[in-house]
Amino acid sequence: MHGTVQIENIQQLKERLLEFIYNELLPFENENGIDSENEISMQHIKWVRKRSKELGFYGINLPKEVGGQSLSLKGLCILKEELAKSGAALWGHVLGEIGGPLRIGQMLKIFTPDQITKYVMPVINAEAGCCFALSEPGAGSDARAIQTTAIREGDNYILHGKKHFISGAPYADWAIVLAKEIVDPASERVTAFIVEKQAEGKSGFELGKIQIPISGERSTAELIFNHCRVPSANILGQPGKGLMLGLGxxxxxxxxxxxxxxxxxxxxxxxxxxxxxxxxxxxxxxxxxxxxxxxxxxxxxxxxxxxxxxxxxxxxxxxxxxxxxxxxxxxxxxxxxxxxxxxxxxxxxxxxxxxxxxxxxxxxxxxxxxxxxxxxxxxxxxxxxxxxxxx
Missing domain, CATH: 1.20.140.10 (Butyryl-CoA Dehydrogenase, subunit A, domain 3)
Structure with a gap:
């Protein structure tokens, strides 16, 4: 079972969500001139994340022990329908769809305790954003064709390559990155890594070009890995099981x-x-x-x-x-x-x-x-x- 919230409570949640959308979210967008086809500031994204968290919507499908309500997938879809129907530019941030808990909720059991403390909880608490990086210029529908490489160097891995069409990338503080781990010259496997965004004096991914699709939205971008150093403690799940993580x-x-x-x-x-x-x-x-x-x-x-x-x-x-x-x-x-x-x-x-x-x-x-x-x-x-x- 994916959730325990009963159907009568789902209706109450829906009514509360509608009140938030039409009494707070849409007026907030109007007051601040927020348009999905213009750049949306992190200040506004942080507002909707935190306000949604206060109201209990952010990460609502997560288990109760980490702050969610164990909402069923059906309940989540009912709420998603209402958000999409509203036309709100910030709709994808209310439940944590874009760069929030919905990106990682299904993988909670895979993170180590240290990874949960350092990376997962800040996302759940609306203090950080994340993204999932699989697609590359040469690997779209064919996920096994990824070319981003990871080579071990002592207690670290060095990542080289580029991801593109990564949803939520402009708002992400860290990313789950699928890379081709080079074990030896004759052996390679796909492994998932937690990679932080590059900061002053700190290795990480570089945010590449913002990729604006036909919709005009600016929530998708490239991630660039140029001699990107990642500690081995940041492997997510088992080495060589990265594709299963993505497909699962x-x-x-x-x-x-x-x-x-x-x-x-x-x-x-x-x-x-x-x-x-x-x-x-x-x-x-x-x-x-x-x-x-x-x-x-x-x-x-x-x-x-x-x-x-x-x-x-x-x-x-x-x-x-x-x-x-x-x-x-x-x-x-x-x-x-x-x-x-x-x-x-x-x-x-x-x-x-x-x-x-x-x-x-x-x-x-x-x-x-x-x-x-x-x-x-x-x-x-x-x-x-x-x-x-x-x-």
């Missing part, structure tokens, strides 16, 4: 990202319904026209179907089932649905939906990434087919 968290991630996709899709539908009621053409609301009605009906039906799939799979994961193929189905279908919903929303809004900065235009760009991030649609189809054929 991926099914829950893929399934739970479906909640984000559906939250965005629901917001697109809600905006489209309001527009269809208010936009007057030929003397009546465009919602009176069957062409618009059919688009809305298709959007609502697909969202409903994807949501049923999401929570069916999530509940089974909560009960301990290993659903690799089904998790990929959720990621595949919900990302594709979000894209079709966004396309219909732009069509319903017409010229307004094409204007730079309009909420629908921004979400249209955002959802296009969903079919690529966390494993492309094509990779998901490969995984689903593999599960079917191996039965």
């Amino acid at each position: 968290r991926i099914n829950e991630n893929r399934a739970s990202w479906g909640a984000t996709y559906l939250g965005v899709a629901q917001r697109l539908l809600d905006l489209s319904i309001d527009h269809a009621k208010q936009r007057i053409q030929f003397g009546r609301p465009i919602g009176d026209f069957q062409a618009i009605q059919h688009m809305l009906a298709e959007m609502a039906t697909e969202i409903y179907g994807a949501r049923c799939m999401l929570y069916d799979v999530i509940e089974k994961i909560d009960h301990g089932e290993d659903l690799r193929g089904s998790a990929s189905m959720v990621k595949l279908y919900s990302s594709e649905v979000a894209n079709r919903v966004a396309d219909n929303a732009v069509q319903i809004f017409g010229g307004q939906g094409l204007m730079k900065g309009h909420p629908v235009e921004k979400m249209y760009r955002n959802v296009r990434m969903f079919r690529i991030l966390t494993g492309t649609s094509e990779i998901q189809k490969n995984l689903i087919a593999k599960e079917l054929l191996n039965k």
